[in-house]
Amino acid sequence: MTAPTAEEPWPVRTVARKIADWINRLGTVWVEGQVTQISARPGTGTAFLTLRDPAADVSMTVTCSTALLRQHEPPLVDGTRVIVHAKPTFFLNRGTLSLRADEIRAVGIGELLARIERLRKLLGAEGLFDPRRKRRPPFLPTRIGLITGRASAAEHDVLANATARWPAVRFRVENVAVQGALAVPQILDALSILDKDAEVDVIVIARGGGSVEDLLPFSDEELCRAVAACRTPVLSAIGHEPDTPLLDHVADVRCSTPTDAGKRVVPDVVEESARVRQLRDRARRALHGWVDREYRLLASLRSRPVLADPLTPLDRRADEVSALAERGRRALLGGLAAEQSTLSNTRARLTTLGPAATLARGYAVVQHTDADGTPRVLRSIEDAPEGARLRIRLADGALHAVATGDRESAGEGS
The missing domain is CATH 3.40.50.2300 (Response regulator)
Structure with a gap:
């Protein structure tokens, strides 16, 4: 038979017959699934049930003889897992596919x-x-x-x-x-x-x-x-x-x-309420214990002498400060007196060694003026030429003189 075309299509019976011929060549198969919708009407020789895949939303209709269904032990009920030996069958009149079972086995608990x-x-x-x-x-x-x-x-x-x-x-x-x-x-x-x-x-x-x-x-x-x-x-x-x-x-x-x-x-609301009460009691006891401990600590601190009578230690320390201040004052005055005595002694020595004391014993200091007007101590007769103006410092004042031509060396006057 040639393939159908739009001009020469196959009738429905031909398509159904070809599908049935192809399915009939499949032979028998073993199928596992769950039984649902069992229907076995009294007085009929064919029973109907649905075999469903438990892991997917897929099901197929299964037909078998009523005797096969009734002799099954234990009786099949909805949800029973079974293994069915059946042959796929395509019904031409209804265009439906079903399995024609000739053996049904319940899946055992062990399996x-x-x-x-x-x-x-x-x-x-x-x-x-x-x-x-x-x-x-x-x-x-x-x-x-x-x-x-x-x-x-x-x-x-x-x-x-x-x-x-x-x-x-x-x-x-x-x-x-x-x-x-x-x-x-x-x-x-x-x-x-x-x-x-x-x-x-x-x-x-x-x-x-x-x-x-x-x-x-x-x-x-x-x-x-x-x-x-x-x-x-x-x-x-x-x-x-x-x-x-x-x-x-x-x-x-x-x-x-x-x-x-x-x-x-x-x-449990009762248990949780009791637990809340217990926690509140524990918190209250802990707070009271802490307050009591701190109160005892404060009482102990207050009982110490430094807090019981704070003025007496202050007075005692004030006396110590006054005594130390007096010691410091005496030490300072003693030091000043010692330094003042040392200064006086040093001044006396300086006075004894100074030129004023020498002048008081009858000596004099002779000075002459340089060309630039700076007075200098006369240390040699050579430094005072004739006519040089001289200043003679004595113990009670100073005199002015003019050098003459007469000269005497240190050896001649002795």
Whole structure:
């Protein structure tokens, strides 16, 4: 058959038949997923169910015989993980694709646990469980985001216990499916909404206890990575104390139960009030102790003689100052007297050695005037030519004379 063109297009039946022929050549496949929407009407030989991928929003219709569905042990319910051996089938009349199953196996608990363990090792190797990356929730959050089932016991436990501990606490509750095929997408959407809310300071993911299959959504890889990427601290409160889904290891704080989450997400107003009173009492006692200690120190200082009678030491010091001043005055006067006596003795010696004393014994000092008018002491007869004007200084005055021509040497007069 030639390829279709705009002038010669294929009819719908031809396209459908070609698609069916191509799909029929695929053969049988093994498919794993979660069972949802099981429909097996009485009196019909065909049962319908939907097989959903738990990690993505992808599903396919599966048909099988009613006998195959009814003989399965344990009975299939929504959320059961199964492995289906089926052949892809394309229905020409409706133009739909489905899987025709001839064998359905439930995934055992051991295999589920093994897969969870492999995922645990993978996430642990990537550092998602590292305690250093975990954040401490705020002491008193402005608003708490709560992700839980609608009207569930977990929601009641968290709200009741948190309100009992801190009546003014505020919540933003996002109700989601907590098991089954829709759990992971709804939890992811709620987590994204709460993480973007600026008023939400901490997020609590809570669910009551259940079987391993019921708690499988909380070990989902996509959910674990989303919690690790949150900017808001996340508290995990899944199941009971022995239940430890992977979410407990990724969350910033693991709470053993939803009740424990309600107690740990907010402080106890009674305990905090008692702690405030204790701190106030401690502060009061510390202040009183400090005041008493300082008062005793002041009393001790006031009891010392220097403060008890401050004038007597001042008077004593004043007497000492007066005595020292008198000693200084006497020492100064004695020094002046000694120096004055020394000066008088020196003056007497100078007077004895001076020319005035010599003149008083009958000697005279003869001076003559140079040509420039400067008087000079006459030391030789040669210095006084005839007619030279002389000044003769005696003890009681001075005389003026004129040199004559008569000369006598020092030897002639003796």
